[in-house]
Amino acid sequence: MDVEILARIQFALTIMFHYIYPPLSIGLGLVMVFIEGAYIKTGNPLYKSAAQFWTKIFALTFAIGVATGIVMEFEFGTNWATYSRYVGDVFGSALAAEGVFAFFLESGFLALLLFGWNRISPKLHFFSTLMVCLGAHFSAIWIVVANSWMQTPAGYHIVGEGMTARAEITDFWAMVFNPSSMDRLAHTVIGAWLAGAFLVISVSAYYLLKRKFIDFAKISMKVGLGLATVAVLLQTVSGHSSAKGVAVNQPAKLAALEGIYHTEKGAPLSLFGIPNTAEERVDYQIAIPKLLSYLAFDNPDAEIKGLNEFPKKDWPNVYFTFYSYHLMLAMWGAMFLCCLLSIVYWWRGKLTTTPWLLRLLAFSVLFPQIGNQMGWFCAETGRYPWLVYGHLRISEGLSKAVAAEHVLGSIILFGVVYTFLFILFIYLLNEKIQHGPENFDTANLYHQLSTPFKTPSKDAHGKPAQP
Amino acid sequence: MENLPSLNLIWFIIFVILITGYAILDGFDLGVGIVHLFSKKDDERRIMLNSIGPVWDGNEVWLVTAGGALFAGFPDAYATLCSAFYIPVMILLTGIIFRAVAIEFRSKQPQAWWRWTWDVLFSVASFIITFGLGIVLGNLVRGIPLNDEKEFIGDFLSLLNPYAILVSFLTVSLVAMHGAIYVLMKTEGELHDKIRSWINPLIINYIILYATCTMATLIYQPHMVEAFRERPFFFIIGVLNMLAIANIPREIHKNRDHRAFASSCANIIFLMILYGIGSFPQMVRAINNPEYSLTIYNAASSDLTLKILLIIAFIGIPLVLSYTFMIYWIFNGKVRIDQNSY
Numbered sequence: 153m154d155v156e157i158l159a160r161i162q163f164a165l166t167i168m169f170h171y172i173y174p175p176l177s178i179g180l181g182l183v184m185v186f187i188e189g190a191y192i193k194t195g196n197p198l199y200k201s202a203a204q205f206w207t208k209i210f211a212l213t214f215a216i217g218v219a220t221g222i223v224m225e226f227e228f229g230t231n232w233a234t235y236s237r238y239v240g241d242v243f244g245s246a247l248a249a250e251g252v253f254a255f256f257l258e259s260g261f262l263a264l265l266l267f268g269w270n271r272i273s274p275k276l277h278f279f280s281t282l283m284v285c286l287g288a289h290f291s292a293i294w295i296v297v298a299n300s301w302m303q304t305p306a307g308y309h310i311v312g313e314g315m316t317a318r319a320e321i322t323d324f325w326a327m328v329f330n331p332s333s334m335d336r337l338a339h340t341v342i343g344a345w346l347a348g349a350f351l352v353i354s355v356s357a358y359y360l361l362k363r364k365f366i367d368f369a370k371i372s373m374k375v376g377l378g379l380a381t382v383a384v385l386l387q388t389v390s391g392h393s394s395a396k397g398v399a400v401n402q403p404a405k406l407a408a409l410e411g412i413y414h415t416e417k418g419a420p421l422s423l424f425g426i427p428n429t430a431e432e433r434v435d436y437q438i439a440i441p442k443l444l445s446y447l448a449f450d451n452p453d454a455e456i457k458g459l460n461e462f463p464k465k466d467w468p469n470v471y472f473t474f475y476s477y478h479l480m481l482a483m484w485g486a487m488f489l490c491c492l493l494s495i496v497y498w499w500r501g502k503l504t505t506t507p508w509l510l511r512l513l514a515f516s517v518l519f520p521q522i523g524n525q526m527g528w529f530c531a532e533t534g535r536y537p538w539l540v541y542g543h544l545r546i547s548e549g550l551s552k553a554v555a556a557e558h559v560l561g562s563i564i565l566f567g568v569v570y571t572f573l574f575i576l577f578i579y580l581l582n583e584k585i586q587h588g589p590e591n592f593d594t595a596n597l598y599h600q601l602s603t604p605f606k607t608p609s610k611d612a613h614g615k616p617a618q619p
Numbered sequence: 620m621e622n623l624p625s626l627n628l629i630w631f632i633i634f635v636i637l638i639t640g641y642a643i644l645d646g647f648d649l650g651v652g653i654v655h656l657f658s659k660k661d662d663e664r665r666i667m668l669n670s671i672g673p674v675w676d677g678n679e680v681w682l683v684t685a686g687g688a689l690f691a692g693f694p695d696a697y698a699t700l701c702s703a704f705y706i707p708v709m710i711l712l713t714g715i716i717f718r719a720v721a722i723e724f725r726s727k728q729p730q731a732w733w734r735w736t737w738d739v740l741f742s743v744a745s746f747i748i749t750f751g752l753g754i755v756l757g758n759l760v761r762g763i764p765l766n767d768e769k770e771f772i773g774d775f776l777s778l779l780n781p782y783a784i785l786v787s788f789l790t791v792s793l794v795a796m797h798g799a800i801y802v803l804m805k806t807e808g809e810l811h812d813k814i815r816s817w818i819n820p821l822i823i824n825y826i827i828l829y830a831t832c833t834m835a836t837l838i839y840q841p842h843m844v845e846a847f848r849e850r851p852f853f854f855i856i857g858v859l860n861m862l863a864i865a866n867i868p869r870e871i872h873k874n875r876d877h878r879a880f881a882s883s884c885a886n887i888i889f890l891m892i893l894y895g896i897g898s899f900p901q902m903v904r905a906i907n908n909p910e911y912s913l914t915i916y917n918a919a920s921s922d923l924t925l926k927i928l929l930i931i932a933f934i935g936i937p938l939v940l941s942y943t944f945m946i947y948w949i950f951n952g953k954v955r956i957d958q959n960s961y
Contacts, residue, residue, distance in 0.1 A: 201716040212723065218683075219719040223712045225686050229701025230708050237769075238699070240694020241920040245927050251684030252935030260942040261679050263673035264949065271949055311921075315768065318694075320921045392825050551702040553771040554622065562709045569713055573720060580727055590958075 156547050158559040159231040164532075165563065166223055168525055169570045173217030177526050178292060178341065179348015179379070180210045183283035186375045187401075187563040192278050197591065202371050203281070204269070205589035209581070210284075211266055216577055218259070223566070231559060235539055235549030242308050242321045243298050246328075250294035258287030269532070292344065296337045297328050302540050303531070305403045306330035310543070319540070331401050335394040336531070343527060344392055345383040346487060346520035352376030353490075355585055357513035360504050365588045370504070377498070381491045387484060392447060398534075399448035402541065403457040404466060405534035408473040410444055411437075412458045419444040419456035422478065427470040432460075476530040483523030490516045626925040630692045631899075631915045633932055636810065637688055638665035639891040641681035643884050644796075648675040650798015652745025653791065655738060657817060661731070663810050664738055664955075668722065669960045670805035673950045675722065677943065679715070691928055693768050693919035696902040703763055703771030703903075709777065711751040726961040746791065753790030757783030760840055760898065762906030769913060785835055789828045793890075797883045800867070804876040807953045815871070822868050823912040829864070842904075843897035853896050860889035902912055 184206050191199035225247065227463045228236050264272060264280040272280075307326030308319045321327055353376040359369035406412070410422055413432035420439035428435050442452040459467055490513060497503040504510075535541060539549045632788050648671040658664055671678075691699045700707055721741035725734055764773040799821050803814045836843050847853045863885040870879035898904065902918055905911035918924065 170632050178626040207833035215676070215719050215723040218679070222679070222686075222715055225683060225690075226701055226708055226712060228690065229697050230705050231702075232703040233698035233770075236690065236698040237694050240690055240697065241924045243696075244691025244694055245924055245931065246685065248684065248928060249935075251680065251687040252931055252939060255680040255683055256677065256935075256939040256942070259677040260939075260946050263677060263946050267673040269959055270957060321924050321927070324923075324927050423638065456806055459638065551698075551705075552768070553699075553702040554705050558705050562705075565713060566707060569716060573716065576724060577718065580724060583727060 155550055155554065155556045155559055156540050157428065158556055158563060159550055160546065162231060162559055162563045162566065163227060165570070166220065166227060166566055168528070169574070170220040170224055171218065171525060171528055172521065173213045174288070174291065175340075175344035175347035175520070176213040176351060177210060177217055177348075178288045178344035180206055180213065180351065181281075181288045181348070181377055181450070182345060182379060183348055183352050183372075184210060184281050185285045187198075187371065188281050189276050190249065190371075192274060198367055198371065201589045201591045202277055202368055205584075206372075207265055207281075208584060209351070211262065212577065212580060212584070214258070214262060216573060218255075220570075220573075230562075231551055231554065232539075232549045233551035233553065235544065238318045238544055238549065239302075239540060240318075242305075242319050242327055244303060245321070245324070246294045246298035246301070250298075254287050254290035254294060256287075257290065258284055261287065287470045287609060289341065292341050293337060296340050297330075297333050299328055299531075300333040300336045301330050301337070303535055304330050304332040304397075305540055305543065313428065319543070332394075332397050334618040335390065335397045338390040339387070339394045339527070342383050342387045343520065343524045345379055347524055349380035349383060350460070350487065350490075350517050350520045353380060353494075354514050354517035357510040357516075358585065359588070361510045361514060366504075368589050373503075377491065377494055380487065381495065384484070384487050384491050391484070396448055399456070402534065404459065404462050404469060405473070406419075406448065407457060407459045407462075408468040408470045408534055409477040409530060410456075411470055411474045412456050413470075414460050415444065415455060415458040417455045418442040418453045421447065422474075424478075425474070426473045429467075466537060468534050473530045473534045476526040476533065480523050480530065483519045483526065486519045487516070487523070490519070625683075626922055626929070627915045629918050630688075630919070630925050630928065631895075631902075633929075634685065634688050634692060635895050637681060638751045639888055641678070641685055642891060643887050644674070644678035644681055646794050646887060647671070647798045647801035647880075648678055649745045650794040650796070651802055652741050652798070653749065653795045654799050654802070654817065654821075655742045655745070658810070658813065661734060663813070663957060665726070665736075665961070666806060666810060666954050667802050668725065669742070669956060670802050670954045672722075672961050674946065675717075677946065679719075688928070692920055692925060693902060693913075693915065693918045694920060695930065696913050699765065699769050699771060699903050699913055699918075700755075702841050703773070704758075706775045707754050709750045711748055714744040714748040714751065718748065723959065745760065748793050749794045750787045753787030754778060754783050756894075757786030759903065760786065760836065760843060760894070762904035762912075764907045765903070765905040765911040766911075767911055769911070769918070772907075781836060782839055785828075785832055789825075789832045792821070792825040793887070796825045796867075797880075797887065800871075800876065800880045800883050803871075804880050805952075805954050818871050819868065822871075822908040826864065828861065846896050847897065856889055856892050857895070860886060863889060902951060 169193035184203055187199055187206060188195070188203040191203055261280040264277065265284055268277055268280065300466035305319070307321060307328075307330065309322050310317055311320045312318060315395040352372050356369040356376060359365045360373070395406070398409070409426060410419070411427040411434040412419055413429075413434075418441065420437075420441045421443035422434060422437055422439045425434035425437035425439070445454040445456055446452040448454065448456060459470070493509055494503055494513065497506055497509055537545050537547070539546045632928055655664060655667055658667065686697075689700075717740050721737040721744060725737035725741065726945050728734070758778055758780075761780065763771060763778070766772050769771050796818070799814055799817050803811060803818065806814060847857075863882045866882040867886070870876075870882060900914045900916065901912045902915060903913040905913075920928075
């Protein structure tokens with residue numbers, strides 16, 4: 153295989169694996185803020201234990217998120233050196249800003265969050281939680297800005313020609329607020345909230361099914377479901393707005409997402425279909441007439457550009473983009489349904505006693521994960537064949553000094569390491585879930601209430617310290 | 620204008636500061652990893668691990684930020700370095716992953732084999748990361764073959780030359796000493812005495828390698844000395860460095876662990892300054908043809924980007940330093956194991 157395919161496989165592999173964790177950190181960060189905020193307000197130690205439990209889950213995802221994120225940063229240089237030279241002037245500052253503004257904030261205050269329970273006041277601890285949550289969000293901002301610039305470049309000019317051509321920044325804020333930044337940022341962050349919220353819902357539903365840690369599960373379910381419902385509704389607005397942006401800025405991508413081979417007026421929205429690029433049509437299509445035109449341009453008869461308007465060498469892979477996009481939409485539907493059912497059953501006081509629904513909710517953690525992965529996937533494959541839209545082709549961005557066997561070697565290396573890492577992650581997540589939150593045994597409740605801010609400290613040998 | 624430091628120079632200095640921050644901070648926690656297996660007792664290992672518990676993650680962020688700064692400020696240097704050191708970087712990254720995981724996972728199960736496995740991984744990964752960084756550093760001093768398009772034209776095996784390997788051993792010995800002094804500062808009682816007995820051999824080991832490496836540099840890498848020959852007052856930094864090194868055993872002997880650690884930090888700072896002066900203005904030296912070298916001028920971003928980065932640094936670095944100090948302040952003192960520890 154040639155270097156291009158291998159380098160793309162490697163990037164896809166490492167980023168899809170990485171992208172399991174940061175969205176969980178962002179979503180869980182918000183959940184931790186809500187729960188610890190409730191603890192600060194009420195002083196109820198149950199909230200403290202709940203906050204501690206989710207903090208531990210957060211730490212697990214954060215550790216793997218950072219470790220795999222460092223890989224991503226250096227991969228730009230190792231496999232995509234020419235790309236790095238081309239965009240460093242513009243793209244690099246967003247990456248540097250992420251390090252300075254997001255990572256230091258997050259990892260610094262995470263230390264207080266994890267190890268500071270007995271060293272700092274509850275208020276300072278809550279402040280640290282807020283900062284960690286903020287840091288996680290900042291991280292998303294800079295990364296999505298950098299990626300959006302690749303989708304819809306702005307605020308730059310091209311210097312030099314041929315081999316020495318590169319983008320130079322002319323306007324920092326135009327680069328940051330490029331045409332797709334805000335839509336994509338909202339869409340990504342809400343997707344991350346969904347990932348965190350559904351993990352919380354899923355674990356809570358599992359406890360309710362097993363009749364363990366009932367009080368904890370109810371608290372967490374309340375927060376998780378609240379966040380999920382708000383997020384799933386917001387995602388409707390954000391998704392719509394993103395799609396309108398794609399229609400204007402990346403018409404070839406829109407055409408691929410919906411399998412529009414020929415320009416048409418009053419284009420339908422596909423619910424199902426099998427794109428057939430050889431014959432340039434979608435087989436077995438089930439579609440709602442005129443809806444795509446209406447959604448994209450607020451006009452049921454608006455013209456949607458088809459792929460026929462673009463040279464064939466500039467076509468994205470319709471099959472991949474179409475399916476990932478529609479799978480993402482289906483996941484949204486599944487999450488919407490979960491929220492709706494849960495709220496209806498909750499309203500009727502039956503949520504905690506309806507096993508089939510709890511089983512569905514326990515399973516629901518996969519919906520946002522698949523949705524986020526597919527969303528990222530269609531955004532990136534839809535940009536094909538461009539690395540920087542309209543300027544730099546993927547094939548032009550590779551490292552010249554790197555041979556195919558090196559890339560293959562690193563794919564195998566990361567394949568093995570990541571598989572191992574994923575098994576460990578699931579194993580430890582399961583351990584933590586089986587173990588459950590500390591101090592949630594109702595028998596200990598009286599003792600806990602009498603010392604709301606202190607947990608017994610232990611000395612180096614694990615025995616309780618002398619007062 | 621000639622006398623004003625250019626944006627390029629300012630950015631090069633900021634980059635060196637970031638790398639120095641990384642070397643000092645991640646240096647000691649990598650060092651703790653390297654000496655980790657010296658103790659055979661589980662609770663001692665646990666204390667050593669927890670001495671870096673709250674801070675190792677933040678220390679690693681210095682590397683991420685230095686990488687980001689290099690990408691943004693000197694994209695050509697970033698691209699050339701990463702692609703030239705493809706295999707070392709991949710090994711380094713694998714080391715970083717395993718190390719993070721080992722620290723995170725070690726305490727999660729009580730079985731001896733589980734802890735033993737993660738302890739070995741933690742230690743080996745720390746060693747590999749340090750050794751790999753040494754290989755990169757050694758080759759940066761020596762130079763690598765480049766073509767006129769700023770691309771690396773050598774192969775992996777040429778990176779494993781004797782000089783680079785010598786620098787790697789020096790790096791490992793430096794970091795091991797630095798880490799051991801850090802744990803000394805953070806422990807008390809029996810473990811403290813045990814670590815005290817490790818320090819002297821580690822210092823002697825470091826001094827021997829430092830002397831060997833200095834001689835090797837004088838003989839085989841004379842270009843590193845040119846700046847010192849032209850401006851003899853730079854020589855004072857070399858003297859200060861020797862004083863800092865000599866001060867370490869003195870402070871250890873007087874039981875002033877904090878001062879010993881401060882001397883060790885000063886040693887790292889002086890080493891980085893010496894490297895910076897010796898290699899300036901080159902970032903990546905071309906060994907085959909000096910004209911192909913990447914300097915802080917021909918590898919840099921546009922002035923506007925450097926200005927933007929400067930603003931980011933002016934806002935960001937005080938923030939970063941303030942909460943770094945806060946965290947070290949809060950976790951100041953000897954390690955205590957509690958229910959939140961690893």
